[in-house]
Amino acid sequence: MKVSPSIQNLVPYQPGKPISEVQREYGLSRVIKLASNENPLGVSPKVKAAMEQAMAEIHRYPDPGCFELRQALASYWKVPADQIAIGNGSNELIDLLVRIFCEPGEAILTSQSAFVAYAVCAQAARVRVLKTPLTPSFGMDLGAMAKVLREHPAKEDVRLVFLPNPNNPTGTYIKRSDLEEFLQEFGKDPDRLMVVMDEAYTEFVTAKDCPNALELRSRFPALLVLRTLSKVYGLAGLRLGALVAPVGVLDFIHRVRNPFNVNSLAQAAAIAALKDLDFLNSVVLLNTQELQKSYIELEKLGLSVVPSQANFVLFDTHRDAMRVFEELLRRGVILRPVGNYGLPRHLRMSMGLPEENAEAYRVLAEVLPTIPKNP
Ligand SMILES: *Cc1c(COP(=O)(O)O)cnc(C)c1O
Secondary structure, three states: OOOOHHHHOOOOOOOOOOHHHHHHHHOOOOOEEOOOOOOOOOOOHHHHHHHHHHHHHOOOOOOOOOHHHHHHHHHHHOOOHHHEEEEOHHHHHHHHHHHHHOOOOOEEEEEOOOOOHHHHHHHHOOOEEEEEOOOOOOOOOHHHHHHHHHHOOOHHHEEEEEEEOOOOOOOOOOOHHHHHHHHHHHOOOOOOOEEEEEOOOHHHOOOOOOOOHHHHOOOOOOEEEEEEOOOOOOOHHHOOEEEEOOHHHHHHHHHHOOOOOOOHHHHHHHHHHHHOHHHHHHHHHHHHHHHHHHHHHHHHOOOEEEOOOOOEEEEEOOOOHHHHHHHHHHOOEEOEEEHHHOEEEEEEEEOOOHHHHHHHHHHHHHHHHHOOOOO
16 A cells, blocks of 8 residues: 555544543543533524424435525625635635645645644645744744745745634634734735635634634735634534635635535524524623633632633643543543643633533542642
């Protein structure tokens, strides 16, 4: 078997540990999963009703163009429907962007400790990954990125810049003024490179100076925007992402993607999910409250928290985080280690229901004194 070295060196994506696996391995009945930024409130009841209705047509192929769903998104986001493409999760769209716009040997640019999908998709497509370090406050360093694009010997090869905003797993965000300055220089010439803003958590944002990239598109033709229905809408299991981009970009997406990449139940569910604004508001409200509590509870435990604009919080355990993670697992609490993001002392905790989060803090308090602090 001849396999490209870049494929041989691929490390498979490490998802959050599934509840059933932890139950089996540790013989536990009750397990709390706060590891994958999933929606603790589930989905809107309207989603289930819409899916049941859609079952009647399950023997038919889905609408390959996601017409109705794109219309719905267009009206909520105030962008033309023909500037929206739907993917099997935003992950598929990231993969397509890299495959379409980067030749093997060319490069993408992102940050260290940025969402891992960009690098995985790039490596699979034999595309190089350039990364700038985080700032001391765990933010993305747009100044350093600009420097790479101006001065790096390989600068001509960078075709795509990926900016998750807010970022996963840090929860930090890019300020509007910093983004605009960056886009003034790099957001205007799609023939040179394109800037992909990944706004998977944008609905959770409360900071007034965090930009909404959709509002910047008219000024910056090289700006592409990714959104997902996996997080605030709770549809992670159905796989639905969206790319908002000029029609010239989407033309290529539609050539390369699988014709039926978004199944009919997912399409029906998404349309129903978008309509239920009450559910959306309750999800955001709960998250905002639980995040505020998390800062207090985690700091009480002597842990250092990175302030978050998303539905999870990153904190420094001041210990070998894998050991903390494993002790928590044995007691039925699944958090997310982020050693693969270069943060071996940190854990990421998704915001669950109030009682789930409280249980996580209780178990953390039990576990932490049993593990030596790192100097
Ligand atoms: C969760 C997440 C996504 C969503 O991925 P899907 O494939 O749409 O489920 C995208 N980007 C970031 C940064 C994420 O954390």
